[in-house]
Every structure is written in C-alpha cells, then in structure tokens.
Amino acid sequence: MPLIDFIITVFCWIDDMFKKISQGKKVRQRGPEPKLSDSEVMTMEVIGEILGIDTDKGIHGYFNRHWKELFPQMGDRSAFLRQSANLWAYKQQLHRMCVEQLVSVGHGIRIVDGFPMPVCNFRRAHFSKIFRPEADYGYCTSKNQNYYGFKGHLLIDENGVIVDIVVSAANKDEREAVFDMREFILRHLLGDKGYIMNPVRKEELLQEGIVLPTPLRSNMVDPRDPKAVNRLNRVRRLIETVIGQLSERFHVEKIRARDFWHLTSRIARKVLAHNVCQLITRSLGFGNLQFDRLVSS
Numbered sequence: 001m002p003l004i005d006f007i008i009t010v011f012c013w014i015d016d017m018f019k020k021i022s023q024g025k026k027v028r029q030r031g032p033e034p035k036l037s038d039s040e041v042m043t044m045e046v047i048g049e050i051l052g053i054d055t056d057k058g059i060h061g062y063f064n065r066h067w068k069e070l071f072p073q074m075g076d077r078s079a080f081l082r083q084s085a086n087l088w089a090y091k092q093q094l095h096r097m098c099v100e101q102l103v104s105v106g107h108g109i110r111i112v113d114g115f116p117m118p119v120c121n122f123r124r125a126h127f128s129k130i131f132r133p134e135a136d137y138g139y140c141t142s143k144n145q146n147y148y149g150f151k152g153h154l155l156i157d158e159n160g161v162i163v164d165i166v167v168s169a170a171n172k173d174e175r176e177a178v179f180d181m182r183e184f185i186l187r188h189l190l191g192d193k194g195y196i197m198n199p200v201r202k203e204e205l206l207q208e209g210i211v212l213p214t215p216l217r218s219n220m221v222d223p224r225d226p227k228a229v230n231r232l233n234r235v236r237r238l239i240e241t242v243i244g245q246l247s248e249r250f251h252v253e254k255i256r257a258r259d260f261w262h263l264t265s266r267i268a269r270k271v272l273a274h275n276v277c278q279l280i281t282r283s284l285g286f287g288n289l290q291f292d293r294l295v296s297s
Contacts, residue, residue, distance in 0.1 A: 001284070003295050007047055007070060010276060014046070015039040017097050021090060034083050035073040041083050042091060042269070044071065049273035050291070054251040054266075056081045088265035091272050095162075098275040102161045102282070109158050109188040111239040112181070112195065114174045115247065116140040117167065119149035119255050130258055138170025141194065149255060152267075153177035155184060158235060159288045160242050161278055162271050167263070175201065178212070185210050190236040193217055241289060242274075249291070250274060 001009070018039050027038060034041075048059035060077045068074060119135050120128045125148030135149050153174060155164040164184045166177050174194055178185075182205075189205075189212045196214050197205065205212055213232055216222045222229065246252040250270040257263040277291045286293050 001294070001296060004070075006280075006295050007043065007067065009280060010046055011039060011043040013276065013279065014042050014094065017094050018042070018090065020097070021093050027090075034079060035075045036071060036080070036083065038083070038087055038090065040071055040073075041080065042087060042094070042272075044080075045084055045091075045269040046273040046276055049250050049270055050277060050294075052249055052251075054254070054270070055256055056084060084269075085262050085265045088261070088268050091265065091268035095268065095272045095275060098272065098279060099161060099163055102159075102275060102278055103157050103163065108186060109190060109235070110163060110185045111156050111158070111190045111236055112174075112178060113154055113192060113239045113243060114177070114194070115152045115154065115243050115253060116143065116145075116147050116170065117150040117152050117253050117255055118147040122147055131255075131260075134169060134260065136169040136171040138172075151177075152252065153181065154239060154243060154246075155181045156239050156242050158238070159278075160238055162242065162274055165267065165271055167267065178205070182208060182210060187211055188213075190214075190232060192236065245289065245291070246270065246274065 060080045153166040
C-alpha cells in the first residue's frame with residue numbers, strides 16, 4: 001500500500017487500542033498536555049522503526065521534513081524525546097494487545113533464542129561507564145565472539161509473532177531466562193542446544209506443564225526419531241528469521257541509550273513495530289514476516 005495509507009492504518013490501530021488502555025483517563029496527572037497526541041508519537045516511532053529509522057533524532061527529523069501535514073502540531077525534538085520515553089509502559093501494553101489479536105489462545109508452540117546486545121566496542125569495554133553495573137561480559141556462540149553488554153531473550157510463536165522479550169546482562173544463563181518468560185509459554189517450547197536443562201530444572205518445567213525438546217550435543221545419545229528431530233529443528237529455525245529482522249530492519253542489537261528508561265522504551269517500540277507489521281500483513285493476505293511487501297514505492 002502507499003506509505004501515506006500505511007501511516008494512517010498504523011495510527012488508527014494505535015489510537016483505537018490506546019483509547020481502550022487509557023479508558024478516557026488522563027495519562028498525565030500534572031503539567032501541560034503535549035502538542036502531539038500520544039497516539040501520534042507512538043505512530044511516528046513505529047513507522048520510523050519499520051522504515052529502518054531507529055534513532056529518536058532521525059524519526060523526529062524524518063516526520064518534520066516529510067509528513068508535517070499529517071502531524072501539524074510537531075514540536076521540538078526534546079519534547080518528542082521526553083514524550084516518547086515516558087510512553088514505554090503504554091507501548092508494552094499495546095504489544096500485549098497486539099499479541100492477543102495475533103496469537104491463538106490455548107494451543108500452539110513457542111520458540112526461544114537469544115541474541116547479543118553489545119553496549120560498546122569490546123576494546124573500549126574496560127573504560128566504558130555506560131550501564132554499569134547492569135551490563136556484563138558475555139559470549140555469543142553463533143558469532144563466536146566475546147562482548148560487553150546485554151543479552152536479549154526472544155520468545156515467539158510458530159508464526160513468528162513476538163510473544164515476549166527479556167533483556168538481561170550478557171553473562172546470564174539463557175536457560176534461566178526461560179523461567180522469566182514461562183507465563184507466556186504453553187506446553188511445547190523449542191530451543192537450541194544452549195537450552196539443554198539439567199534434570200532438576202527440566203523437572204521444574206515439567207511440573208509447570210512445559211516440555212522443552214532441544215537438539216542434543218554430539219557426545220549425547222539421542223533415542224528420538226531422526227525425522228521428528230529434523231521437523232522440530234525446521235520449526236525452531238523460524239526464530240533465526242525473526243531475530244534477523246529485528247537486527248537488520250529494527251537494529252535491536254544496537255544500544256542507542258544510556259539508561260534503562262530509554263532502553264526499555266526503544267525495545268518496546270521495536271517489538272511493537274514488528275507485531276504491528278504482522279497484523280497488517282495478515283489483513284492484506286500476505287505470508288507471515290513478508291514485511292517488504294507492506295509499503296509500495
């Protein structure tokens with residue numbers, strides 16, 4: 001669809017859902033109301049992320065140059081930055097509403113995987129004061145590299161819908177992150193070799209009704225049917241596609257914040273933007289994750 005129609009479509013969904021969340025109550029208890037509505041600000045953020053513009057400065061500048069007629073009350077950049085950061089909790093709630101519309105309740109599988117979020121270049125890590133003491137040193141197996149920063153833990157369904165995301169220090173065991181997300185896991189959870197549990201933790205998951213089949217290491221005997229294992233692995237690889245989209249289009253691995261307040265807001269809008277794309281692709285009859293077909297040139 002044309003970009004202007006896409007912007008209007010996103011705004012209408014955000015505005016409708018935001019009214020349900022706020023229920024007509026004032027979002028701010030004191031101070032003057034901002035010139036831009038909260039729905040307009042979140043629309044600008046989501047559209048910016050979808051277009052690959054992931055900095056607050058870049059998003060404000062883009063809409064100020066090209067879409068002033070749609071957002072005539074555009075204020076200065078600092079006001080936009082404060083307003084967008086203050087809406088982090090509402091973006092998380094919009095994400096939850098998006099998930100409710102996209103994910104069938106009561107059945108389906110979940111897939112989990114992690115990805116690195118470096119705070120700075122590894123050589124500068126020793127001198128960096130950003131996110132101390134929250135960040136830490138970790139190792140990324142897929143990239144075969146050490147880094148300093150955070151680790152993102154992503155949970156999706158079998159259609160690539162982002163159900164939940166958790167951010168932890170880079171040295172946190174990704175198996176422990178599973179327990180942080182278990183509220184959104186049904187029965188079957190797929191993970192790679194990094195999620196092989198010890199017997200005690202595996203039993204704890206079973207007691208909560210969660211089965212976690214994973215590929216086994218080369219030195220382990222696998223009694224399962226190889227064809228069934230291959231099918232599980234094919235399904236599990238979907239999360240690699242989603243992480244690839246989050247990294248390449250939405251730049252989720254880049255830390256462009258200096259405190260958790262702004263980092264939380266940035267991650268919330270990226271996850272929201274990804275699922276809003278899922279909503280619109282389904283409404284247009286496109287396949288899952290075919291985001292390149294959303295906006296016509």
